[in-house]
Amino acid sequence: MSATITTASGAKFARILSTGSYRPERIVTNAEICEHIDSTDEWIRDRSGIIERRYAALDETVVDMGAAAAAQALERSGIAPTDIAMVLTANVTHPYPTPSAAAEVAYRIGAVNAGALDIAAACAGFCYGIGIANDLVCGGSAKYAIVIGVEKLSDWTNPKDRGSAFIFADGAGAVVIGPSDTPAIGPTIWGSDGSQKDAITMTQSLIDYRNTGGEIFPALTMQGQQVFRWAVSEMPKVAGRALQAAGVALVDLDAVIPHQANMRITDAIAKALKLPSDIPIARDIAYTGNTSAASIPLAMDRMLAAGEIPSGGTALLIGFGAGLVYAAQVVTLP
Numbered sequence: 664m665s666a667t668i669t670t671a672s673g674a675k676f677a678r679i680l681s682t683g684s685y686r687p688e689r690i691v692t693n694a695e696i697c698e699h700i701d702s703t704d705e706w707i708r709d710r711s712g713i714i715e716r717r718y719a720a721l722d723e724t725v726v727d728m729g730a731a732a733a734a735q736a737l738e739r740s741g742i743a744p745t746d747i748a749m750v751l752t753a754n755v756t757h758p759y760p761t762p763s764a765a766a767e768v769a770y771r772i773g774a775v776n777a778g779a780l781d782i783a784a785a786c787a788g789f790c791y792g793i794g795i796a797n798d799l800v801c802g803g804s805a806k807y808a809i810v811i812g813v814e815k816l817s818d819w820t821n822p823k824d825r826g827s828a829f830i831f832a833d834g835a836g837a838v839v840i841g842p843s844d845t846p847a848i849g850p851t852i853w854g855s856d857g858s859q860k861d862a863i864t865m866t867q868s869l870i871d872y873r874n875t876g877g878e879i880f881p882a883l884t885m886q887g888q889q890v891f892r893w894a895v896s897e898m899p900k901v902a903g904r905a906l907q908a909a910g911v912a913l914v915d916l917d918a919v920i921p922h923q924a925n926m927r928i929t930d931a932i933a934k935a936l937k938l939p940s941d942i943p944i945a946r947d948i949a950y951t952g953n954t955s956a957a958s959i960p961l962a963m964d965r966m967l968a969a970g971e972i973p974s975g976g977t978a979l980l981i982g983f984g985a986g987l988v989y990a991a992q993v994v995t996l997p
């Protein structure tokens with residue numbers, strides 16, 4: 664006889680309750696980057712929009728940064744750490760395949776009742792996390808969840824690689840997600856294209872590095888133009904689908920927060936969407952660099968703190984990167 668199984672039932676809606684962030688102390692200028700590559704401050708500003716970026720200290724880890732951002736988001740939410748049921752850490756730079764960064768972050772912030780897992784969706788990881796956390800809360804698997812985007816890309820960047828050394832940086836951003844009386848996270852539009860897996864990848868696997876007695880530690884390598892073209896042609900369509908799925912008109916947005924990949928990609932997305940000039944679009948990359956999974960929550964936290972975007976306003980989030988993968992959704996700002 665088949666037994667009747669009680670299933671979980673969750674909140675009708677979920678929302679972002681709070682943000683937190685962590686920016687490492689050390690500022691790395693374009694001049695410092697140009698000590699290792701044949702480039703100039705002017706070229707880097709023109710082609711990427713980056714003026715400076717931040718690198719974590721040598722002994723500062725993905726877990727340290729992720730825990731700092733998560734602790735701040737948690738404190739601002741007023742939710743007890745013991746009430747968090749899931750910690751999702753979006754990153755690709757935690758140097759241990761196991762255990763996850765999330766398990767250690769959960770322990771550090773006192774989320775001792777939480778499940779924990781890492782999301783390896785590169786620069787789209789934070790938006791994947793928002794989609795998953797929304798479904799956990801609405802599906803009844805978690806009352807409260809924390810989504811963290813954190814990267815220490817400086818560990819996995821070859822400072823001598825002219826095609827990527829100036830782009831990548833370190834940092835962490837986090838949000839607490841919980842139940843809501845009103846709709847506040849639209850459907851997540853996501854996808855992947857593994858046929859373009861080589862567009863952003865590692866120079867070699869750690870196993871190949873070990874087996875061949877490699878001298879140069881594996882680092883990120885990017886077909887910049889290929890990724891640029893894909894982002895500029897596909898992400899405006901993904902943005903349109905996320906708006907349509909949420910039933911929100913472009914003109915009703917208070918903010919667009921795309922992954923901070925390159926200022927020219929941000930400009931191209933704004934242009935393709937015909938974004939009205941009075942709707943702010945995140946330009947955090949100028950002083951933060953490209954922090955992959957951390958870039959959207961870092962930008963959101965800074966723009967809210969600076970009063971550039973309103974608490975309770977409506978924002979479109981779009982993440983895209985290695986895989987190639989993407990995810991986008993419309994959210995109500997905390």
Ligand code: UT7
Nearest residue numbers: 701702703706710711786825826887888890891924925984
């Ligand atoms: O976050 C994950 C997703 N990542 C991205 O979305 C990154 C997407 N791609 C990009 O942002 C851009 O492709 C880069 C910023 C990485 C590169 O900009 P680009 O405009 O695509 O440069 P390019 O590779 O087409 O190179 C243009 C020129 C070349 O010279 P010639 O052939 O025109 O004489 C390069 O040799 O710029 C030269 N160049 C450089 N010059 C000075 C390439 N890298 C550099 C450099 N400094 N670092």
